[in-house]
Amino acid sequence: MPDSLASxxxxxxxxxxxxxxxxxxxxxxxxxxxxLYPEFPxxxxxxxxxxxxxxAMLEAILRQAGYKVGCYTSPHLVRFNERIxxxxxxxxxxxxxxxxxxxxxxxxxxxxxxxxxxxxxxVALFASEKVDxxxxxxxxxxxxxxxNLFDAxxxxxxxxxxxxxxxxxxxxxxxxxxxxxxxxxxxxxxCADFDAPQSVLNHAQEIGAGLLRIGADFGFSRDEDSWSYRxxxxxxRHLPFPALRGAFQLSNASAALAALDAxxxxxGEDAIAEGLSNLKLPGRFQILPxxxxxxxxxxxxxxxxxxxxxxxxxxxxxxxxIAIFGMLADKDIEGVVSEMQxxxxxxxxxxxxxxxxxxxxxxxxxxxxxxxxxxxxxVEEARDHACATASENDRIIVFGSFYTVAxxxxxxxx
Numbered sequence: 002m003p004d005s006l007a008s009x010x011x012x013x014x015x016x017x018x019x020x021x022x023x024x025x026x027x028x029x030x031x032x033x034x035x036x037l038y039p040e041f042p043x044x045x046x047x048x049x050x051x052x053x054x055x056x057a058m059l060e061a062i063l064r065q066a067g068y069k070v071g072c073y074t075s076p077h078l079v080r081f082n083e084r085i086x087x088x089x090x091x092x093x094x095x096x097x098x099x100x101x102x103x104x105x106x107x108x109x110x111x112x113x114x115x116x117x118x119x120x121x122x123x124v125a126l127f128a129s130e131k132v133d134x135x136x137x138x139x140x141x142x143x144x145x146x147x148x149n150l151f152d153a154x155x156x157x158x159x160x161x162x163x164x165x166x167x168x169x170x171x172x173x174x175x176x177x178x179x180x181x182x183x184x185x186x187x188x189x190x191x192c193a194d195f196d197a198p199q200s201v202l203n204h205a206q207e208i209g210a211g212l213l214r215i216g217a218d219f220g221f222s223r224d225e226d227s228w229s230y231r232x233x234x235x236x237x238r239h240l241p242f243p244a245l246r247g248a249f250q251l252s253n254a255s256a257a258l259a260a261l262d263a264x265x266x267x268x269g270e271d272a273i274a275e276g277l278s279n280l281k282l283p284g285r286f287q288i289l290p291x292x293x294x295x296x297x298x299x300x301x302x303x304x305x306x307x308x309x310x311x312x313x314x315x316x317x318x319x320x321x322x323i324a325i326f327g328m329l330a331d332k333d334i335e336g337v338v339s340e341m342q343x344x345x346x347x348x349x350x351x352x353x354x355x356x357x358x359x360x361x362x363x364x365x366x367x368x369x370x371x372x373x374x375x376x377x378x379x380v381e382e383a384r385d386h387a388c389a390t391a392s393e394n395d396r397i398i399v400f401g402s403f404y405t406v407a408x409x410x411x412x413x414x415x
Contacts, residue, residue: 006094013118023145034107047139048159058257062276071127071135100126120147144182156183162304177201184210189263193256246286294396303336320394321346327405330359334367349383355404380408
């Protein structure tokens with residue numbers, strides 16, 4: 002077997018011919034041989050955008066309330082260990098490698114993707130560490146995602162929009178049905194999409210899930226310096242705004258509170274306030290210290306780009322806004338450019354050295370002629386150009402993909 006985490010990651014990247022393969026049939030026999038039937042409650046979080054933020058809020062609040070929390074998210078920015086946290090601490094290399102070895106011993110001839118292998122390892126690690134509760138972020142869709150191998154005691158859908166259409170369908174109704182696959186009979190299901198597709202409502206009714214919808218069963222209102230949550234049975238007032246920026250984060254926070262209430266967990270007002278105020282999530286409108294201002298955001302679809310544009314509008318800039326921009330080729334690049342066009346003065350486009358990364362020519366085709374676009378072979382060279390030409394009053398926005406933000410983050414940590 003591999004003898005280090007790095008060699009394990011190289012191994013699990015190579016053992017399956019595809020990066021993505023939907024379906025649970027290959028995983029169930031492995032799970033059975035591992036005896037992986039967790040006794041701790043599980044919150045599963047799906048959604049086009051906002052699921053990472055919602056997981057972070059749930060984790061922060063529960064930890065403040067004294068729970069030992071296992072949190073599994075993806076993708077990572079710099080280190081794989083970011084994906085698996087226990088009690089707020091990233092899992093150690095040795096612990097992850099040990100969990101990988103358990104999966105490998107039970108795998109036999111099953112072919113598992115990188116994400117599937119990682120998901121089984123994460124839940125195995127949570128079991129061995131005896132967490133009180135686990136938060137699992139869906140990788141893609143929901144119904145056929147590896148995370149859905151494990152029954153959710155509470156399922157959360159943050160929002161539904163167009164992304165991964167090649168796997169999930171071409172309409173919001175089709176995409177919503179895939180995401181609603183994480184619902185379970187007799188268990189609470191939280192939907193934080195104000196315009197939830199009918200397929201989500203229908204599926205919840207058909208299987209007998211306890212669906213709670215934002216705007217109908219729970220919701221929020223904002224004041225000048227605080228916000229209030231209204232739930233089916235509990236309301237909370239004068240809450241601090243989440244540390245993550247953006248008005249849309251109140252929808253995510255409301256979904257997190259609805260989930261905690263639905264599970265009847267012992268979570269006090271102080272834990273909620275401390276959790277919301279102190280949580281951190283790299284790459285989500287993350288503002289780096291210094292001048293010019295640098296903002297990192299993993300926005301990689303039109304809906305997320307629209308949210309990023311709104312955040313930039315709410316943060317006035319006296320100079321120009323420079324974007325370091327790279328995306329994956331199978332994303333809606335034109336849609337993202339359209340959402341961000343009015344917010345960017347100068348575009349520095351980069352080809353990503355990643356699977357499915359869009360090359361320079363693919364990116365160029367997404368821009369109208371009037372846009373100021375300069376091409377660079379790497380994020381590093383784009384960063385050097387931006388830092389050399391930007392004034393103290395300018396700002397630099399790094400976005401378009403986890404890969405783009407990850408490359409920039411690695412450069413800043415060298």
